[in-house]
Amino acid sequence: MSIELKNITHIYEPGTPFEAAALNNVSLEIREGEKIGLMGRTGCGKSTLIQIMAGLIKPLNGNVIIDGIDIDEEGYDRTGLRQKLGIVFQYPEVQLFETTAYKDVAFGLKYSDLTPEEKDENIRWAFEITGFDPDKVGSKSPLELSGGEKRRLAIAGVLAVRPKYLILDEPIAGLDPVAREKFLKLLRDLNEEGMTIIMISHNADAIAGFADRTIVMSNGRIEIEGDTKTVFMDRPKADEAGISVSTAGRIAGMLRDRGIDVSEDVMSESELLKELCVHFNNDNRSEDQT
Amino acid sequence: MMRQMAGRYIPGDSVLHNIIPSAKLFSFILIIAAVIFTNTVVGYGAMVAFTVCVVLYSNTPIEGLIKSIAGMLPFFAVIFVMNSLFYSSDNPIWKFWFITLSKEGMIQGLNVVFRIAIIIIISGVLTQTTSTMGLMSGIETLIKPLKYIRVPVEEVAMILSVALQFIPTLIEESDKIKKAQIARGARFESEKLSERAMAMLPMIVPLFLSSFKRADELSMAMESRGYRGAKGRTPKARESLDRLSVMSIIACAALCALEVII
Ligand SMILES: Nc1ncnc2c1ncn2[C@@H]1O[C@H](COP(=O)(O)OP(=O)(O)OP(=O)(O)O)[C@@H](O)[C@H]1O
Numbered sequence: 361m362s363i364e365l366k367n368i369t370h371i372y373e374p375g376t377p378f379e380a381a382a383l384n385n386v387s388l389e390i391r392e393g394e395k396i397g398l399m400g401r402t403g404c405g406k407s408t409l410i411q412i413m414a415g416l417i418k419p420l421n422g423n424v425i426i427d428g429i430d431i432d433e434e435g436y437d438r439t440g441l442r443q444k445l446g447i448v449f450q451y452p453e454v455q456l457f458e459t460t461a462y463k464d465v466a467f468g469l470k471y472s473d474l475t476p477e478e479k480d481e482n483i484r485w486a487f488e489i490t491g492f493d494p495d496k497v498g499s500k501s502p503l504e505l506s507g508g509e510k511r512r513l514a515i516a517g518v519l520a521v522r523p524k525y526l527i528l529d530e531p532i533a534g535l536d537p538v539a540r541e542k543f544l545k546l547l548r549d550l551n552e553e554g555m556t557i558i559m560i561s562h563n564a565d566a567i568a569g570f571a572d573r574t575i576v577m578s579n580g581r582i583e584i585e586g587d588t589k590t591v592f593m594d595r596p597k598a599d600e601a602g603i604s605v606s607t608a609g610r611i612a613g614m615l616r617d618r619g620i621d622v623s624e625d626v627m628s629e630s631e632l633l634k635e636l637c638v639h640f641n642n643d644n645r646s647e648d649q650t
Numbered sequence: 651m652m653r654q655m656a657g658r659y660i661p662g663d664s665v666l667h668n669i670i671p672s673a674k675l676f677s678f679i680l681i682i683a684a685v686i687f688t689n690t691v692v693g694y695g696a697m698v699a700f701t702v703c704v705v706l707y708s709n710t711p712i713e714g715l716i717k718s719i720a721g722m723l724p725f726f727a728v729i730f731v732m733n734s735l736f737y738s739s740d741n742p743i744w745k746f747w748f749i750t751l752s753k754e755g756m757i758q759g760l761n762v763v764f765r766i767a768i769i770i771i772i773s774g775v776l777t778q779t780t781s782t783m784g785l786m787s788g789i790e791t792l793i794k795p796l797k798y799i800r801v802p803v804e805e806v807a808m809i810l811s812v813a814l815q816f817i818p819t820l821i822e823e824s825d826k827i828k829k830a831q832i833a834r835g836a837r838f839e840s841e842k843l844s845e846r847a848m849a850m851l852p853m854i855v856p857l858f859l860s861s862f863k864r865a866d867e868l869s870m871a872m873e874s875r876g877y878r879g880a881k882g883r884t885p886k887a888r889e890s891l892d893r894l895s896v897m898s899i900i901a902c903a904a905l906c907a908l909e910v911i912i
Pocket residue numbers: 372373380381382400401402403404405406407408409653
């Protein structure tokens with residue numbers, strides 16, 4: 361089970377004076393259960409790529425194959441696709457429209473085959489996992505919520521169908537550091553439960569701490585792709601594609617410069633912490649012995 | 651999607667791009683008048699020749715124009731059929747109950763279709779060769795005389811220009827919201843009309859909310875930059891009528907006169 365993109369090429373408004381090339385022969389496979397980070401400079405085609413993946417834009421050329429079936433095939437079950445692939449756009453809070461939070465979260469389940477009880481269960485789960493109490497917030501109008509809460513509610517609305525694949529376009533832009541950490545934890549938990557997650561972000565720290573695999577795009581092509589660590593370690597290439605070193609990586613570098621022995625491949629905060637613990641424990645032990 | 655609308659401004663340096671907006675708008679009004687007065691074969695010939703010249707001088711991509719006319723074909727067909735069947739004529743070809751098929755009716759139908767087609771082409775060329783700002787300043791100049799009957803001309807111009815500048819943003823926003831709702835399983839293509847109205851709610855509500863929010867932010871931004879109504883603002887530099895613009899007005903006036911006379 362996977363999402364497969366085959367030789368995708370896309371140009372916006374071809375044949376007009378406003379023609380804009382967005383993707384150039386992109387091929388990619390995303391396997392079930394992966395945590396994917398998608399990075400690249402502004403305008404390199406990330407948002408276009410994920411919208412094509414979700415069947416929201418039909419590419420000029422190429423195929424999108426989800427779980428083995430081409431989504432442009434005659435008679436493809438689009439409703440089924442909507443139930444297994446969720447997409448969270450940048451600033452998803454604009455999509456709230458129902459009179460109550462509960463109804464809004466329930467919207468995606470309108471055409472699902474689940475029984476009312478199962479639907480209710482899904483909705484409550486979506487509320488809880490995004491940090492809401494469904495009994496308290498469910499009857500409120502989405503307009504009464506704060507900006508951050510609105511965003512979480514919109515995400516709950518996408519999660520309510522329990523999609524197998526979840527795609528997020530810069531979900532952490534504009535969140536404070538605590539909210540960001542919480543949100544990344546939510547994504548990790550969802551992934552633990554088996555959800556495949558594809559996240560676009562400009563934030564090197566978030567990607568370094570989250571993704572198993574990182575894809576870096578540049579000018580409508582996939583420039584670097586591979587294990588997150590390998591991608592971030594390949595500095596010449598990463599710099600060229602505009603991918604900065606993560607904060608933890610930078611701190612590790614500074615520590616090394618000052619003679620503290622931290623391994624070269626530290627990327628994320630947790631790795632740095634682990635290294636430092638090992639280091640200081642060793643120090644303590646050597647002091648104990650003397 | 652909607653960005654492909656025919657008639658979107660395409661920057662360029664054609665003859666029509668260079669006519670100053672107020673003169674171009676005034677010429678446009680003259681052409682509309684000419685179209686309305688057209689009623690002889692020679693008149694039609696002149697009108698077609700004139701339209702061809704306008705299109706050629708504007709460097710507009712022909713396919714776009716053909717597409718926008720082709721899109722109107724069903725509408726044209728309806729107008730033609732209605733006119734040919736319901737024109738009350740003394741010597742009908744065929745009569746049944748209240749339906750009268752007549753030659754006069756068919757000619758009348760062709761007339762109407764022809765006029766609408768010409769107006770669509772000409773206004774398409776106008777908006778393709780004039781930027782939004784240009785259109786605005788043109789309208790402002792043309793409605794200036796209304797000041798003497800106490801119309802707040804500057805305010806009207808400001809309202810129009812703000813509204814016009816929001817259109818691309820709104821289109822982009824509605825495109826984004828539509829995609830987001832489709833991704834959540836919304837169906838905008840329901841069969842029943844009543845259902846279709848309901849199905850539009852997921853799009854209309856967010857669009858309204860974000861427009862109000864935008865309007866709010868804009869008014870605050872304008873106030874914080876010291877906007878206190880149009881009174882006392884430094885007037886914009888006036889574009890003076892150059893030879894090209896005068897010639898455009900003369901040509902259109904001549905066409906209009908020709909259509910009136912013959
Ligand atoms: N609806 C559209 N119509 C025309 N051109 C578009 C449209 N959307 C995107 N483009 C163009 O396609 C290219 C790729 O855009 P895309 O939105 O995929 O970039 P991105 O990588 O998501 O950028 P960002 O990081 O800024 O979100 C850009 O050059 C952009 O100008």
